[in-house]
Amino acid sequence: MTAIIDGKASAERLLAGIAADALAFRQEHGMPPTLAVILIGDDPASQVYVGRKIAACRRVGIGSIEHRLDGDFGEEALLALIDRLNADAKVHGILVQLPLPQGIRANPVLDRITPEKDVDGFHPVNVGRLSIGSDGLMPCTPLGCMILLDSVIQDFRGLSAVVVGKSNIVGKPVALLMLERECTVTVTHIHTRGLPDIVRSADIVVVAAGSPGLVRGDWIKPGAVVIDVGINRISDGADGSRIVGDCVFEEMSHARAVSPVPGGVGPMTIACLLSNTVRAARRQVR
Incomplete structure (x- = not known):
């Protein structure tokens, strides 16, 4: 079965641990671990996501600072805001909600966040640390995927x-x-030739293609573990x-x-974001 x-x-189990860690941090340092969130424009989905993140911060005792900015807020002004947050010792994590409005380039913005406060794990330094197995801040969704895999797989070797x-x-x-x-990992995409046969060989399948219903049942071999990262809104007629999902x-x-x-x-993505915030806070006050 x-x-x-x-x-x-x-996520609930992880959040319970985060709440305990956040309380201990507050007691030790007289301030909460604090996340600054920047939202530019009025994209409805982004508004919902930011609201959920702020609510989750409140729930576990993480401080939050919101910067909700008009859509005409320029790139240079955004970079200056990030510089101020980087220099603020009371801010331990910085998150810029994507996508950004037209005219603001994502890469320069994300690269401006100091790696120690990059709780999304997108900065090139943290990406590099991940690639060599070093101890950086990890991207939240992949980290959540691994926690879910850990719940059903005891030994990944081979x-x-x-x-x-x-x-x-x-x-x-x-x-x-x-x-x-x-x-042994194979990375594919929707243009990979013979994709169904490659997927059928896998003990673990992680699907993050952004294509609803891409992976069918006959692509999955019996006994495989499937993690579906896709979130697609479709008409119900x-x-x-x-x-x-993508499956x-x-x-x-x-x-x-x-x-x-x-x-x-x-649910794991937001929980891992908060975990990264507490982790970043502890590193900054050593």
Whole structure:
């Protein structure tokens, strides 16, 4: 019988530990671990995501500072704001909500955040640390994927893993994390030739392609573990919509375990962001 990997339950366990760590930090240093969040423009999805992150901070005792800026806020002004936050000893993590409005380049903005406060794990220094197995801040969604995999797999050594998706945010970093566990990892994408046959060879499949229903049941070999990172809104045919993953969940009954969408990786991403914030705070006050 296929096990459903419950991301909500895993996130709750992680958040309980974060709350205890945040309280201990406050007691030791007289201030909470603090996250600064920058949101530019009025993108509805970004507004929702930022709201959830701020609410999660309050829940576990992490301080939060919001900078909600107009869509015409310029790149140079944004870089100056990041410089001020980098220099503020009471700010331990900085998050710039993506996507940014047209006219603001993401790479210069993300690169401006000091690596020690880069709680998203996107700075080139943290990417480099991840690539060599050093101790940097890890990207939140890949870290969440690994925690979910740890809930069902005890020994990764020698397992075959296929990642569908090559993004810098999920695909590449989760591949590096599984390599550290001594998996044999193949990174693919939607243009990979013979993709179904490659996926069928895998003991672990992580799908982060942003393509609803891409991976069908006959792509998955019996007993494989499937992590679906995709979050896609599709029409339900009745002037409404619903959220689905990159896998056809109903066809995964022969898998050993599968993460659902919603309720799988999504809750872990915010929990790992808060974990990174506490971790960053502790490093900065040593």
